[in-house]
Amino acid sequence: MAQLYTPSQIVKNFPRTCLRGIGQVMFQDNMWTGLLFVIGIFWGAYAEGFPAVAWGLVVGAVVSTLTGYILQLPDKNGAQGLWGFNGCLVGCAFPTFLGNTVWMWIALIICSAMTIWVRTGLDNVLGRWKMSSFTFPFVLSTWFFLLASRLLHGMPPEYMGSPELPGDVHTALNTGFGDLVVYWLKGIAQVFLINNWVTGIFFIAALAVSSIRAAVWAMISSAIALATVIWWQGPGADISEGLYGFSAVLTGIALGATFCNFSWKSAIWTVIGVFITVFIQAAMNAFFSPIGLPTLTGPFCVATWIFLLPAYEFFQPKNAQ
């Protein structure tokens, strides 16, 4: 666990380390990608009247990156942005779902920090199969606090859906071309829980700065997910907010542009993976309905594990760690 940097270098590098952490949410070790993500998030959060989501992002990224230094983890990981990507998502999720109270912000800070050791622990387990925890440390830690909010009134579940038995929610959907483009872009923006199509454009640009292949797979994946959920007649309200897109986008970037070498075979594999992510998304939505819990990026983690664990030579996987 040799450390690369002196304290003064840590301070100097800190903003870059945080931005790379934000870029790593979509697997890009690139501070410019991170910066464009931040701009897109601030745009969308203010446009939608939820500025706390953008500030939560900053707090989450800073707190979790600091925690990595405090715990003296190997700073090579930190420099690659591997400390920040879970924490910044915690920072987006808390104000999206919980009331804006002091207790919520304290919980946000604790939960962002916690993702660091949850990640180390899960990676200790999954590393046995050369597998990574992806964003599951964010998902698991945030689930604990969002569920707890049902019973702890200092941190109320103000913007979470009501718990209800899963049922017949057949809401209509406008399917004009302009509408579809908006849903498609929102599917990308929702990776950071932003319900705004302009943010989706920022995100595509941000990916393209680092990897054209990642940007293309994000666009393809959101389109496949949208087509699939419309064909299978999913709930209109969720489709129009991009809620069937974000996990599929992450699966697409993970399989198509990160953990498999390029080939026609791996491209087909990715398309199937994105397609099945939509069903896993619907399944987890139904499963969590009686407790009113959002899936977060859980469906992406489950789908990507399912498609990487077999480690078929056929798809020329890279090491997923």
Next chain:
Amino acid sequence: MAQLYTPSQIVKNFPRTCLRGIGQVMFQDNMWTGLLFVIGIFWGAYAEGFPAVAWGLVVGAVVSTLTGYILQLPDKNGAQGLWGFNGCLVGCAFPTFLGNTVWMWIALIICSAMTIWVRTGLDNVLGRWKMSSFTFPFVLSTWFFLLASRLLHGMPPEYMGSPELPGDVHTALNTGFGDLVVYWLKGIAQVFLINNWVTGIFFIAALAVSSIRAAVWAMISSAIALATVIWWQGPGADISEGLYGFSAVLTGIALGATFCNFSWKSAIWTVIGVFITVFIQAAMNAFFSPIGLPTLTGPFCVATWIFLLPAYEFFQPKNAQ
């Protein structure tokens, strides 16, 4: 991953490979067992007015076996029927629970194929403890699609129970001797989701062709499960359809006739395992009640893992892989 067969041999062997896959649902690498299962299933499916279940079985077995060849997995496994047993159960489950639509059949095909790589992945994990995934690839993949059907109206949950809080469903039960025999045989038939006592007789015969010991344990296990759930006063409607029997039957064949060498000790171990499977069945029924999801053969997988994982010398376990 040396391949045993040339393409022309694959074509010639294909029906046998599929039949062995169907036989492996009850751990029998025997095409005649598979054939008798198919006959019993067609009998029961047509008798109960659900012919799609029988045709689903055929589609599922063919698709998943083909997928094994397409992915170029080691064909020694295929020849033993290890590619077909999850897929054929997917094929029975989809028409049992979902409406008969085009979207359902497309999903059935995707899900049958998917069991192949879910199985490889799970076995990569469980293999560390010399444990196999049994029918859990079928269970997990099918759970995703059945849950998704609550929200995706192209594939409606037509024959699934309504989601409801678990409660006081004390339905009466006729316990004449003839009734008990019917429940006991249905417990065996329900392994392939068939609610027909004649099918149960076919299945006993099918097992006996391959292994008398397996047939005997299937009969004993269904009887133990029936006695247990009647003594503990379980819900009459489920008992009379054999729904407390099928997981116990699989546990009995797995522990009693497949993964333990014969001895008085391992026989007692098997009886305890079958007995506890009944409680795990009831527990999972209650757990899934608010989302209206059937357990499928999940209780068998959980129970058998619990009884094989300790790997006590005492019971002379064979390698469960």
Next chain:
Amino acid sequence: MAQLYTPSQIVKNFPRTCLRGIGQVMFQDNMWTGLLFVIGIFWGAYAEGFPAVAWGLVVGAVVSTLTGYILQLPDKNGAQGLWGFNGCLVGCAFPTFLGNTVWMWIALIICSAMTIWVRTGLDNVLGRWKMSSFTFPFVLSTWFFLLASRLLHGMPPEYMGSPELPGDVHTALNTGFGDLVVYWLKGIAQVFLINNWVTGIFFIAALAVSSIRAAVWAMISSAIALATVIWWQGPGADISEGLYGFSAVLTGIALGATFCNFSWKSAIWTVIGVFITVFIQAAMNAFFSPIGLPTLTGPFCVATWIFLLPAYEFFQPKNAQ
């Protein structure tokens, strides 16, 4: 698996082995600790009008310890009390939640025995990461039977809460100093499911006999948990019965006095662990609300795994096995 004792020694040592098992619920390999636990439990169970809980404790400890001998497990583990701690908790839990019927007692005996092989199996798995199953064999086995009780009327869920969607249960709480002391002591007593503050005093004394450090961490942890859940405005009825304390107490003893060497760093680590246990407790309460299942000591297991799995050098962990 050399055996230490002859049959006559086993008989002679049996009471001591059982008492050590009871002591191990709070990680103390000490028969006097176990004896004081038993006295505190009998006091509380009779005072609260639930004598069956105390007798269940005895039956569970005896049955599970006997099972260890019958299965011929290495009796070094038995002598350390590692066979009894799950079984005795099963014995407390069944009469706490289920109606007092013959079928309940038979199930109690089976479930106590079952914890032995569930523990061997889980430890086989978790041992790969030098981790132990703690009280999870008790938790998992008991969850099966408590859930099953919703459907099996021979063993009715008489004292379990009704299944309901998680919601707005903001009950008031008296916070006079005397009240707080009672809640704080009940938080410790509830480790054995006893709702009685005097029992809490017995338990602190019992811990102090074996380890002052463990007694101090139990007291600190119950206090932290109480303060946290009051600040975050949890449900008054549960707080006043100590139901937010018991898992936190176990996390505190595990991290603070058992699996980390003493240092300021590990003390801070323990405090954070105890704090987060409260949120995991609330989260699991909400998660299980629609099926009306108690969390038992599940939140402690989850929290302690999360804090031990990273195995940071920073906190000087001992081997958790």
